[in-house]
Amino acid sequence: xxxxxxxxxxxxxxxxxxxxxxxxxxxxxxxxxxxxxxxxxxxxxxxxxxxxxxxxxxxxxxxxxxxxxxxxxxxxxxxxxxxxxxxxxxxxxxxxxxxxxxxxxxxxxxxxxxxxxxxxxxxxxxxxxxxxxxxxxxxxxxxxxxxxxxxxxxxxxxxxxxxxxxxxxxxxxxxxxxxxxxxxxxxxxxxxxxxxxxxxxxxxxxxxxxxxxxxxxxxxxxxxxxxxxxxxxxxxxxxxxxxxxxxxxxxxxxxxxxxxxxxxxxxxxxxxxxxxxxxxxxxxxxxxxxxxxxxxxxxxxxxx
Numbered sequence: 001x002x003x004x005x006x007x008x009x010x011x012x013x014x015x016x017x018x019x020x021x022x023x024x025x026x027x028x029x030x031x032x033x034x035x036x037x038x039x040x041x042x043x044x045x046x047x048x049x050x051x052x053x054x055x056x057x058x059x060x061x062x063x064x065x066x067x068x069x070x071x072x073x074x075x076x077x078x079x080x081x082x083x084x085x086x087x088x089x090x091x092x093x094x095x096x097x098x099x100x101x102x103x104x105x106x107x108x109x110x111x112x113x114x115x116x117x118x119x120x121x122x123x124x125x126x127x128x129x130x131x132x133x134x135x136x137x138x139x140x141x142x143x144x145x146x147x148x149x150x151x152x153x154x155x156x157x158x159x160x161x162x163x164x165x166x167x168x169x170x171x172x173x174x175x176x177x178x179x180x181x182x183x184x185x186x187x188x189x190x191x192x193x194x195x196x197x198x199x200x201x202x203x204x205x206x207x208x209x210x211x212x213x214x215x216x217x218x219x220x221x222x223x224x225x226x227x228x229x230x231x232x233x234x235x236x237x238x239x240x241x242x243x244x245x246x247x248x249x250x251x252x253x254x255x256x257x258x259x260x261x262x263x264x265x266x267x268x269x270x271x272x273x274x275x276x277x278x279x280x281x282x283x284x285x286x287x288x289x290x291x292x293x294x295x296x297x298x299x300x301x302x303x304x
Contacts, residue, residue, distance in 0.1 A: 023057050026051050026205065026207070026234075030048045030049065031048050031302070031304065034231060044302050046070065048217065049199065049201070050206055055110060071115065071198050075120060075190060076203075079121050123180060124180060169259060170266055177274065188285070205260075207236075211266075215228055215267055219274075220298060221303050225267055229267040
């Protein structure tokens with residue numbers, strides 16, 4: 001993939017930041033990614049990490065996260081539905097002897113002992129309401145009925161087909177900025193606390209919700225847009241090993257395959273939205289309750 005400006009995307013794993021993890025995709029040190037791309041130190045390395053969900057991490061992966069990367073905190077940005085689905089998957093995996101033999105970590109607690117976990121549903125109630133308001137009355141009634149009957153995924157599929165798909169990844173990014181201010185502020189605030197670092201942030205793919213939080217942090221650190229875009233677009237290549245299974249999940253909620261990608265103009269569009277609607281990243285942060293004091297702390301901890 002080529003991003004605006006003509007730069008080629010090279011997967012982080014190809015850059016040999018560290019040997020590949022066995023069962024954690026899209027894992028990288030954001031600071032090193034940015035610094036290597038720009039050829040200068042703009043972000044502190046070894047403190048700000050991102051990844052796809054680490055639920056299936058092997059015992060080796062879990063040890064490396066803690067001992068090699070020094071991760072103290074795991075920030076989980078997923079929804080309740082995603083947590084429910086992952087718990088069901090893990091329960092099913094535990095019943096398959098071959099999987100237990102290939103990954104002994106399945107018998108361990110999901111949360112790695114000694115690590116702090118922050119669960120922030122970045123697309124929370126405000127985001128959900130914003131999607132529901134865009135449904136036709138008949139679709140809304142059908143969705144409510146399905147939810148009451150326990151058909152949660154089918155209900156979400158209505159939102160996917162009728163609202164999320166037309167909005168696209170860029171439109172949903174706008175919606176997150178506009179309707180998830182409190183949750184975004186919580187996520188940013190966590191990175192302004194030294195006790196939490198080094199920290200890895202993830203959602204399911206570690207691409208869009210994680211990408212939004214990382215983008216906002218990098219904007220606050222005054223990282224050039226082309227470098228933020230480079231980091232965001234790396235996720236498309238990093239997720240290729242599980243693309244087919246990810247596509248199944250995406251299709252289950254009524255979305256098309258392009259939701260597995262990384263639009264090259266996504267970061268520029270988020271930046272433009274912040275400028276046009278809020279007057280820039282600083283004004284946006286003030287509006288959502290991420291104070292100047294918080295922003296100073298974040299910069300002191302993460303700016304190279």
